[in-house]
Amino acid sequence: MTETAATPSAPQPGGPLRGLxxxxxxxxxxxxxxxxxxxxxxxxxxxxxxxxxxxxxxxxxxxxxxxxxxxxxxxxxxxxxxxxxxxxxxxxxxxxxxxxxxxxxxxxxxxxxxxxxxxxxxxxxxxxxxxxxxxxxxxxxxxxxxxxxxxxxxxxxxxxxxxxxxxxxxxxxxxxxxxxxxxxxxxxxxxxxxxxxxxxxxxxxxxxxxxxxxxxxxxxxLANQGMNYLATGENPPRLGNQHPNIVPYQVFPTADGYMVLSVGNDPTFRRFCEAFGQEHLLADERFATNAARVGNRQLVTDTLTPLMRSRTTADWVERLEALKIGCGPINTLKEVFADPHVQARNxxxxxxxxxxxxxxxxxxxxxxxxxxxxxxxxxxxxxxxxxxxxxxxxxxxxxxxxxxxxxxxx
Known part of the structure; x- marks a missing residue:
């Protein structure tokens, strides 16, 4: 027996809690x-x-x-x-x-x-x-x-x-x-x-x-940080703008400011390295996996910082988005409210x-x-x-x- 999907109803005035x-x-x-x-x-x-x-x-x-x-x-x-x-x-x-x-x-x-x-x-x-x-x-x-x-x-x-x-x-x-x-x-x-x-x-x-x-x-x-403590019994350290469980997933300086780079997994890190002349890092066991990168957090940051400084934020965002690599500018509130997506979402x-x-x-x-x-x-x-x-x-x-x-x- 095949179920028929309900036809979406037109928006109702007043909201779902009307009458409350x-x-x-x-x-x-x-x-x-x-x-x-x-x-x-x-x-x-x-x-x-x-x-x-x-x-x-x-x-x-x-x-x-x-x-x-x-x-x-x-x-x-x-x-x-x-x-x-x-x-x-x-x-x-x-x-x-x-x-x-x-x-x-x-x-x-x-x-x-x-x-x-x-x-x-x-x-x-x-x-x-x-x-x-x-x-x-x-x-x-x-x-x-x-x-x-x-x-x-x-x-x-x-x-x-x-x-x-x-x-x-x-x-x-x-x-x-x-x-x-x-x-x-x-x-x-x-x-x-x-x-x-x-x-x-x-x-x-x-x-x-x-x-x-x-x-x-x-x-x-407290989400992942609370669970990190419950799993280890150790207080997580302050990491500034870095992620406790993923590297690189942090703020980097660019040629004209700062941006967020969010490399969520190893395939994404591979795409990043291959696109920007860092293929040699993939052969280095300190960079090869996310667990290794977390263990060598400062080395990864120090290695990638000169590269990130070589382009403007806008240039990075355009190139990284084309590769489906997470990234974004660090907007002021003026820039947030002027953002075309924020405006499109009313x-x-x-x-x-x-x-x-x-x-x-x-x-x-x-x-x-x-x-x-x-x-x-x-x-x-x-x-x-x-x-x-x-x-x-x-x-x-x-x-x-x-x-x-x-x-x-x-």
């Missing part, structure tokens, strides 16, 4: 990364912010988005969200959150362990009232373990999680990665956990807590903002043929949707909202 409502009690980066991903995939995200102050990152500036008072940092991870100001430290604010949860499928928070329980909004308290609620907690060290009460910060986690010990020149200081990868990975792992919990809820009707610790996620993505989106300006944001990289990410609303002004949400979802009248605002509750 998320109460977002996160701020800064890890949590907002998670909730922006959910929003891009179609969820309605209601972001709860402190009256007057808002998310801390509203003040992480300069730079600001041109002609606005909005920080670039905040705008980067808060699109497709509605901003509602609520003081959750006051009973009336807590009552608003509980009322909103009546219509929500998911709560995402990144408060310190136990902080929300003081306001009656902890997982153990809410699971009784809302048994179908998915409750995602993103913290520095997770909900259990000796470090659970500690606050978590990206550079701290990069240090404790081992990546700083692997990053930097061999004779230099340990280095953090140039972007807050510990925060970003925690947010993305949070999204993965939420999607799994949604599937479980669809099958059983049961909610659950998703417990994401930044240190846990950091250990999980990795920058322009959105109309409530300030009256148009803001540029980095696009969601997930490409879905039937339910692609959507860009429905720009990152909000502080409290931009308070009246809309409290009036539309909770049925409050204008006078009631004004009274709450007068008391500093919203």
């Amino acid at each position: 409502r998320v109460l977002d009690l996160t701020r800064v980066l890890a949590g907002p990364t998670c909730t922006q991903m959910l929003g891009d995939l179609g969820a309605e995200v209601i972001k709860i912010e402190r009256p007057e102050a808002g998310d801390d990152t509203r003040n992480f500036a300069p730079p600001f988005i041109p002609n606005t008072k909005e920080s670039a940092y905040f705008v980067g991870v808060n699109r497709n969200k509605k901003s509602v100001t609520v003081d959750i430290s006051k009973p009336e604010g807590q009552a608003i959150v509980l009322a909103l949860l009546e219509g929500c499928d998911l709560l995402v928070e990144n408060f310190k362990v136990g902080a929300l329980a003081k306001y009656g909004l902890g997982w153990e308290q809410l699971r009784v009232k809302f048994p179908g609620l998915i409750y995602c907690s993103i913290t520095g060290f997770g909900q259990t373990g000796p470090y659970a009460p500690r606050p978590g910060y990206d550079s701290l986690i990069q240090g404790m999680g081992g990546v700083m010990s692997l990053t930097g020149e061999p004779d230099g200081q340990p280095q953090k990665v140039g972007i807050p990868v510990a925060d970003v990975f925690a947010g993305l792992y949070g999204t993965i956990g939420i999607l799994a919990a949604l599937r479980h809820k669809a099958l059983t009707g049961e909610g659950q807590q998703v417990d994401i610790g930044m240190l846990d996620t950091h250990v999980a993505w 990795m920058v989106v322009e959105m109309p903002h409530a300030s009256g300006e148009t803001v540029k944001v980095m696009a969601n990289p997930v490409k879905l043929s039937a339910t692609p990410p959507t860009y429905r609303s720009a990152p909000p002004l502080l409290g931009e949707h308070t009246d809309e949400v409290l009036g539309g979802l909770l049925g409050m009248d204008a006078a009631g909202i004004a009274a709450l605002r007068g008391k500093g509750i919203v």
Whole structure:
């Protein structure tokens, strides 16, 4: 019996998570990364912010988005969200959150362990009232373990999680990665956990807590270097821009700058040597196999460096690509956003903002043929949707909202 392939459906408006409502009690980066991903995939995200102050990152500036008072940092991870100001430290604010949860499928928070329980909004308290609620907690060290009460910060986690010990020149200081990868990975792992919990809820009707610790996620993505340690019991050394298991797979100087050369296997190394007058290296046992080249890393680097300096980066890239040998320039961000491939993949989106300006944001990289990410609303002004949400979802009248605002509750 022959199965007939399904006909691909036309892209659906709204995204695969349309109809999902998320109460977002996160701020800064890890949590907002998670909730922006959910929003891009179609969820309605209601972001709860402190009256007057808002998310801390509203003040992480300069730079600001041109002609606005909005920080670039905040705008980067808060699109497709509605901003509602609520003081959750006051009973009336807590009552608003509980009322909103009546219509929500998911709560995402990144408060310190136990902080929300003081306001009656902890997982153990809410699971009784809302048994179908998915409750995602993103913290520095997770909900259990000796470090659970500690606050978590990206550079701290990069240090404790081992990546700083692997990053930097061999004779230099340990280095953090140039972007807050510990925060970003925690947010993305949070999204993965939420999607799994949604599937479980669809099958059983049961909610659950998703417990994401930044240190846990950091250990999980140590990848080959973590496995190298587990296999040998030896701490991998810092190698600068070189690969621990493949040589040559590193940065080389060229006639006009630097580039990355990625020779992934022995047949590729053979093509490289034969194309650029290095056939004699193939007869040298120190170069003949990748294992040998790893063992003679410095010799390989010293041998190839004069050759790599003999041509410009552009010349190398053109020649190596023709031979299907991995390579590439080391782009500045200006060059990244001007790259024709990045542009062809539509990795920058322009959105109309409530300030009256148009803001540029980095696009969601997930490409879905039937339910692609959507860009429905720009990152909000502080409290931009308070009246809309409290009036539309909770049925409050204008006078009631004004009274709450007068008391500093919203």
